[in-house]
Amino acid sequence: MVLPYLEEAIKNLFKRPATRVSFPKEIPPAAPDYRGRISYDPTLCVNCGMCMRVCAPAAITKTVERNEDGDDVITLSFDLGSCTYCRTCADFCARKAIKLTEDYVMVATNPADLIVSGTFVKKKPVIPPKPPVQPLPKAEA
Amino acid sequence: MFKKLIKKSAGKSPWLFHVNAGSCNGCDIEIVACLTPRYDAERFGFKLAGTPRHADIIVVSGPVTSQTKERVLRVLAQAPEPKVVVAVGSCPQSCNVFKGSYSVEGPLKNLTHVDVEVCGCAPKPEAIMAGLVEATKILREKRGEN
């Protein structure tokens, strides 16, 4: 053939375009089990600190404040800009309080928008009143 | 009139310059994938520039290592104002798992202002594209258009 590429060129004219992603009109779903934006459920968390211990880039921080009732207000913050999306925290969380969702468009102009945090209150333990000390019976001689 | 036309058309076709600041190559591959026909970021007008002197948007990946710090600063200094700096991946934002390493001088915000942050390790090409679209909006604002 004189023009070896002619056949290919004509074929390409009738092929559908190679662009498969019509972003931003539709956001295609991520692959199954994709590790994306972290979701944290503070109602399940028991403050064991395992997630912070296993997180390699130290993306999880905890703050503890004492409110006026003497209860601890505990906040766990996950910095998405620091996370490497390994899911180790979710695997180690015994209460399944952490999940990595399939939402992957994490774009921000302000770093504060990239913090996922949750707060729960740890009640001050109620110490039962001590029973009055009984006087020992007198030892008989 | 002619200047106005140039200004208007330049806003529609921002040119990118990609700096690898010691990245693991994960983010770089996703940036390249973003420009290939499958994702085709060029339909938004983006074009990879060969030199920072032509660039409007500087895309940085990697945690800024000691070796690359000087180069990153030089590239940023060469890009004409107004420029938009996009941090792709967790590395330029916080150094990611390389935090505290003796050879890492990042994060990028110690060196310059970061306009858009795209999270992920590595982010999907769609997320990078969303970040670039956001960057064009900021570029327009910086130029004083709309």
Ligand code: SF4
């Ligand atoms: S591992 Fe789970 S339960 Fe423990 S502190 Fe972290 S989120 Fe809470």
Ligand code: SF4
């Ligand atoms: S996914 Fe990995 S890097 Fe991210 S917070 Fe959990 S343990 Fe840390």
Ligand code: SF4
């Ligand atoms: S963010 Fe993750 S994929 Fe991107 S350069 Fe850093 S380590 Fe590599």
